[in-house]
Amino acid sequence: MARLLPPDVSFEKQRLTDGWVYMFRHRTLGTLGRILLQDVEGGRCHISCEVVGDPGDPMTARRAAIFEPIGRDIARQMEAATGPAPESFTVPKAPQEPTEIIESKVIPCPRCGAAAAMLIFAPAATDAGRFEDYARMMYPEYTRWNVPTWIIGPALGSGSPQDRPADIVKVWPVRESTQRLPPDRFNPLLDQIIAGHCR
Ligand SMILES: [Zn+2]
Numbered sequence: 545m546a547r548l549l550p551p552d553v554s555f556e557k558q559r560l561t562d563g564w565v566y567m568f569r570h571r572t573l574g575t576l577g578r579i580l581l582q583d584v585e586g587g588r589c590h591i592s593c594e595v596v597g598d599p600g601d602p603m604t605a606r607r608a609a610i611f612e613p614i615g616r617d618i619a620r621q622m623e624a625a626t627g628p629a630p631e632s633f634t635v636p637k638a639p640q641e642p643t644e645i646i647e648s649k650v651i652p653c654p655r656c657g658a659a660a661a662m663l664i665f666a667p668a669a670t671d672a673g674r675f676e677d678y679a680r681m682m683y684p685e686y687t688r689w690n691v692p693t694w695i696i697g698p699a700l701g702s703g704s705p706q707d708r709p710a711d712i713v714k715v716w717p718v719r720e721s722t723q724r725l726p727p728d729r730f731n732p733l734l735d736q737i738i739a740g741h742c743r
Contacts, residue, residue, distance in 0.1 A: 548617055553610070563589070566618075568611060573603070574676030576611040579618060591619045598683045603676065646682060650689060651734075653741035660741040661734060662686055662693040662716075669697040669711070675722070679715050686716045692737050700724070 549555070552571040557564060563582035570576050577595040584590045593615030597604035646664060653660040664686070666678040678695050686693040693716040699708035706727055714720040725733075 548621070549614060550610070553614065568614065570607070570610060570673060572672040572676065573607055573610065574673040574680060576607045577615065579615055581622065589622070591622055593619060597680050598687075600687070601680065601683045603680060603683075644681065646678065648682065648685065650691070651738055653738060656742045658741070659689050659691045660738045662689050662691050663734075664693065664695045664715075666695050667698045669695065672722070675711070675713050679713070682715075690717070692716065694730075694734075696730075 553568060553576065554571075555566050555568045557566050559565075560580070560582070563580060565581075566579040568576040568578065575596050577593065580590075580592045580594070582590045582592075593612070595604060595608040595611050597607060646666070648662060648664045650659045651661045651663070652658065662685075664678060664682050666675065669675045669678055675695055675697065682693075682695075692714065695713045695715055697711040697713075699705065699710050701708050709724050709726040710730075711722050711724050712730055713722050
């Protein structure tokens, strides 16, 4: 399957109780989607392709544009390879769907008390793809709050916490490019946004 993939796309295969799941990832866009292969009656295999992400998130369309052709090609290949005698196997238990707890903080306006900004802490965001994973998973949250939102990666380098920069991406209301900022440059920017609420 790997030879069908564009160079920036990789996959992982996991066993399910009734089949297999292939999770696809893009180097800079993070998780793209998955292909499920499930056994159905009569020894046939059902194939489904799913793009991850909120339908309202513009990034979902970008992921779909890359994943859908790959998914279609692979589904075709697998269908061609699924003979009349499919392999049979037993799986001891259903795999646990990994649940990730993402730390975030909504900062209220000191005057009116309404939400003024949101920070999402992303200690595992060590590359562009992982930042996209956080942006995708938290999309329903920050669009619901509808306040300026930043995803903050891990502190980089060494030294005192005040001096260590982090990669920071503003994701809402407008997606901006990654900035590498130490706390003493990011905090004034954040303070300014909060101070500007309900002016
Ligand atoms: Zn306010």
